[in-house]
Amino acid sequence: MEMVNTNVLSKKPEKILLKDALDLFLAEDVFSPINMPPFNQSAMDGFAVLFDETHQNNFTLVDEIKAGDNNKRKLNIGEAVRIFTGAPTPTNANAVIMQENTSVENGVLNIDDTLTDYKNIRLEGEQIKQKQIALQKGAKLNPAAIGFLATLGITEVSVHPKPKISIVITGNELVTPGTPLAFGQIYESNAIMLQTALAKKGFTDITLVKVKDDYNDTKTVLNNVIEQSDLVLISGGISVGDYDFVGKALLELKTQQIFYKIKQKPGKPLFFGKNQNTIIFALPGNPASALTCYYIYIESALQKIIGNPNYSKPTTTLTLSNEYIKKGTRGEFLKAKATGSEVEILGSQSSAMLNSFAQANALVYLEDDVKMVKKGEKVKTYIID
Numbered sequence: 001m002e003m004v005n006t007n008v009l010s011k012k013p014e015k016i017l018l019k020d021a022l023d024l025f026l027a028e029d030v031f032s033p034i035n036m037p038p039f040n041q042s043a044m045d046g047f048a049v050l051f052d053e054t055h056q057n058n059f060t061l062v063d064e065i066k067a068g069d070n071n072k073r074k075l076n077i078g079e080a081v082r083i084f085t086g087a088p089t090p091t092n093a094n095a096v097i098m099q100e101n102t103s104v105e106n107g108v109l110n111i112d113d114t115l116t117d118y119k120n121i122r123l124e125g126e127q128i129k130q131k132q133i134a135l136q137k138g139a140k141l142n143p144a145a146i147g148f149l150a151t152l153g154i155t156e157v158s159v160h161p162k163p164k165i166s167i168v169i170t171g172n173e174l175v176t177p178g179t180p181l182a183f184g185q186i187y188e189s190n191a192i193m194l195q196t197a198l199a200k201k202g203f204t205d206i207t208l209v210k211v212k213d214d215y216n217d218t219k220t221v222l223n224n225v226i227e228q229s230d231l232v233l234i235s236g237g238i239s240v241g242d243y244d245f246v247g248k249a250l251l252e253l254k255t256q257q258i259f260y261k262i263k264q265k266p267g268k269p270l271f272f273g274k275n276q277n278t279i280i281f282a283l284p285g286n287p288a289s290a291l292t293c294y295y296i297y298i299e300s301a302l303q304k305i306i307g308n309p310n311y312s313k314p315t316t317t318l319t320l321s322n323e324y325i326k327k328g329t330r331g332e333f334l335k336a337k338a339t340g341s342e343v344e345i346l347g348s349q350s351s352a353m354l355n356s357f358a359q360a361n362a363l364v365y366l367e368d369d370v371k372m373v374k375k376g377e378k379v380k381t382y383i384i385d
Ligand SMILES: Nc1nc2c(c(=O)[nH]1)N[C@H]1C(S)=C(S)[C@@H](COP(=O)(O)OP(=O)(O)OC[C@H]3O[C@@H](n4cnc5c(N)ncnc54)[C@H](O)[C@@H]3O)O[C@H]1N2
Pocket: 169, 170, 171, 173, 174, 186, 187, 188, 189, 190, 191, 235, 236, 237, 238, 239, 240, 241, 244, 266, 267, 268, 269, 283, 284, 285, 286, 287, 289, 351, 352
């Protein structure tokens, strides 16, 4: 995972529309172009007054101001205006009294309330002043941050944009769901699985290409997608079989191999490399292997590409509710179900099967030298969502 973090660079900053910036990270500080609020504003429906120590009640009503009115009037001591929430208070008004605490008789306002300076007035610039920093470089644009920038009138932000992604599906045996299966064929499921996993995190600029187990076709397809994408995810054809052409084609295309094969289960033959500025993951075709590699490696790479300054896949330590005997010497990511402080390792851990993955909300990680874990033991758990 460390190798992914050090080798994946953030995309060059671009200005994009604020409405398209959800969950991206600011590439530069943003300063407020205005005072917010831009004028003294009433926080209540009621009456704005100008009082002093000699005049605390029986105000003379002189005007009405509602939200949106372009009214910059001033009051004399002892005067009041009818006012509504969000309306500009008279420029020198020093309190707003809620209408519930008032009565009006013959144009005179009586109040049943204490007067304090600037009660119920939102002062100009009290949230932020013009030229002050609104959000810092690296800030995540969640809905509140997007709303905040919109309150300042901002429509565009400089961010590290989302990557253009290509998914390449390899395999002669694969047919699209919805068509009948001939003997020897299986339904192709990695494309939709990866596409929806990506879409869930907001990554939707995806080109899907399918290629048969043919060296020249694989090379041509990979050459094209590498040229057109920031991130290429390849499914299958990365192991050692005579018809696994992905590794050979990638190297022939002068891809820099950063790692190939990891001591982990599932996902042993995972390939990670770079070609020019394009990041490439060749995922094992086994569906559970492909998805595990997606969660553990690709989600981190995506966050790095969009400039997340402090991402690491969320992990927690949970108490195991069942025993598990680990056979091999690879580290294992095990499909699991976390409930509160407990986690259960599910059955059906095969890389070729998705039945237990479909019920999982976590992956328990056991180090390579672990032989078994007992009920009640604490285990490292990746939460997947
Ligand atoms: N002699 C060895 N054989 C294998 C090794 C090994 O070390 N030595 N490693 C095994 C492991 S572990 C894995 S994982 C697989 C990975 O193989 P590939 O990445 O080359 O993937 P394929 O052979 O193309 O497919 C594997 C398996 O998954 C099915 N598949 C592939 N793509 C899809 C898809 N899009 N949708 C659904 N199912 C898919 C495919 O039919 C195969 O059954 O290699 C082992 N072999």
